[in-house]
Amino acid sequence: MRPDNRANPAIRSERCAQAPCLRVRALPGSRTRGRLTFGTLDVPCALGRSGLTRRKREGDGATPMGSFALLRAYFRADRQPRPESNLPLRALRPDDGWCDDAHDGRYNMHVTLPFNPSHECLWRSDRLYDVIVVLDYNLRPRVRGGGSAIFFHVAREGFAPTEGCVAVAPDAMRRILARIGPGMTMRIG
Template sequence: MSSNLSATPVLITVRSLSAGAASGRLTCGGLDVACALGRGGITRDKREGDGAAPAGRFALLTVYYRADRVARPRTRLPVTELHPWMGWCDAPDHPRYNHLVTRPFTASHEAMWRDDHLYDIVVVLDCNLRPAVRGRGSAIFFHLARPGYPPTEGCVAVKEQDMRHILERCGPGAAICID
């Protein structure tokens, strides 16, 4: 592990470029990079399907990655390989709402094993998880951005190189503040 792996909890700050903007700036220590936000900008009243990133401070919980595509991220956060059977329930009425599920899965869910590269590295944020409140948003992640930083469905996204630099600094207590 590199000397960049600090024992001090890291705070990542995300701000939109303007009210309702789907793009922003992410800062982490001395790093200041572009990021994509939800197509609905940032909201203080998150609802399932609104396409907005939720305002608030959220712990970084688990890093997932596609071992068939990218190297394991260097971080002190828990890291798990993604597999084709992994999904994330986005059905508000289901008992597994906003949690990892095993595919095939009959209720509405998002595949974690994607054809695009957005989840080649993806971090689960502690947003509406404990407990998951029906309809208050699911699958709120910190993940990789598409080229050109088009809007996400409600997540924060950065390019892979920036994600790797950020995760190298992160360990227990790391959080993202979306404002």
């Protein structure tokens, strides 16, 4: 089993040909900065602090390479109106979390807080998770220790590195979110 849900290269290319695809590439000479292209849109993005990898592991800070379906999105309703999107969309709540404990049966899944095993809180004081798009990374099948909580979300000021996610500026996120829907993928690498 491969923890990053990648198919062979021919299938990955076919997926992008069948439906619009967000493409993410590292900038030459940079491990943590990249470009995201989608149709005519071409915007800067932040990548994981360890750059791109084909062998993602929990906590390594790397962004996994591959082609991943865009599954659903969450947003902070207390900070913005409901964004336009064709993806399934839900407002975040203070009790939303994501399990990152590789020894727990809910590893790499949405959880409700309080939650004793190790987890990430999705309701953050910074603005990084004002919008989150869940990528189909290490979900079916879930490989314990293969990496968790790999999202497409809002970037830090100055596009500081992520912990393994892909992140863009808030205005770019709004524009992209309005144009994406089920069946679409993000191709990283």
